[in-house]
Amino acid sequence: MTSGHISIFATGGTIAGIAGSATRRDYLPGQIGVAEFLDSLAELDLGVELRGEQFANIGSEDIGPELWQRLHEAALAAMDDAACQGIVITHGTDTAEETAFLLDQTLPTTKPVVLVGAMRPADAVGSDGLRNFANAVRVASDRDAAGRGVMLVMSDRVFAARDARKAHTEMTDAFKGFPRGPIGHATPTSLEWFGPAWRVGEAARYDFHLDMPKVSILYAYAGMSADNVAQAVQGGAKGIVLAGFGHGNAPRAIRDALAEAVKGGVPVVRASRVDEGLVDREPEDDTSNFIAARALGPARARILLQLLLANGITDPARIQEEFGRR
Structure with missing residues (x-):
């Protein structure tokens, strides 16, 4: 991985959720703050500086235009920061495809923007959050990640926002890509792209508007x-x-x-x-x-x-x- 920092924009979701029991089915999303979450990653030695900011700590069913605007403005600022290498947004999975697609259409492609979530809360048996996050950092810090639009990383797969959708209610392998499938394979130690970037140096396709028509x-x-x-x-x-x-x-x-x-x-x-x-x-x-x-x-x-x-x-x-x- 190269030098520079990755900006982490935390919004909550299952990746920050707590069940109170390793085997309990129900849980509360958005319980872990970004500082605590990043502390838990220290032992993983991801090889890049992570700078976190808490934008919200909610289930993604409650995400809407006001939070989208804040994320959009922060992403633009991060893209203007020469020391920022890429952006990772922690997000609930229910509306991740909508946030990813909106940002994909309203941000330039100069730096990678990666959404990541989890299907199991942090204290569950087999929790997938830390691995998904480590994979997202791997993607966001890769020099070939820019020019692919906003991406979503789940279950060792990298999806383009234009393709990604949630297709299962509870499996960790919950996301699919249509019509192109995943665009890459990521693990905490490796990353393989399945093709070249297709939006290199592209400006935002549309202006962001807070009050979009109903x-x-x-x-x-x-x-x-x-x-x-x-x-x-x-x-x-x-x-x-x-x-x-x-x-x-x-x-x-x-x-x-x-x-x-x-x-x-x-x-x-x-x-x-x-x-x-x-x-x-x-x-x-x-x-x-x-x-x-x-x-x-x-x-x-x-x-x-x-x-x-x-x-x-x-x-x-x-x-x-x-x-x-x-």
Whole structure:
């Protein structure tokens, strides 16, 4: 590893959680402070200076725009610090894919930014937190890590934020990458990249906005009625993401209601509730002005649509172009 320090931004989550028993199933996330956490790492001798800052100590289900803004501003400052080699953000796993993707789209790629979490609290049998963290430090301090966008490290795998999603409720091997799978393999003593960096020297793709437009996700189900769309629009949604059946499908009444929403100026993105697979454009998208989510699942599609609308990109054809870039 090279000289310089790694900035640690702690937000809580299971990696900072305590159960009070090595075999207890339930636990409280966000119980260990960053100073205590870093003290526990001293014996690992990770070969790089770690400087920690506590941004929050909560479960990631409670993370939102205000904390995202603070993380974004701190990451920009760290990138301007010549002594900072990279950034590691400790984070709960429930919304890690959303935080990672938002930062991925709103930060330059000049220094590595790595999110890391755990599926077992710190005092559980077989806790995965310390190993995941050591792996994240290995990634953040690697000279070839920059230019890959924001990354997420779990279970010895490195995922790009554009691909990462949580796919299991409790296994330590809880994350998958689609469509590209992991981009590297990391251990506390080794790191292998599966390909070259693809965003070297790239500026932020979009400006960060604290007050992003409200975008609702509608989860499709059999017998779903059109009033779900009306409720979203009446509730102030400026955009809608459909978590549809299969290839982004939905009952006819829903599709017709969504087409009316588009006529009223509310962009609609068709994603899928299915775990894997692309949602490509289909003929009805041209007549209804729907947007196909491509490889993005509903959670990340929502983040991207918010960013596009916040940055003044509202034309469905232009939004489709941006979704095609992922």
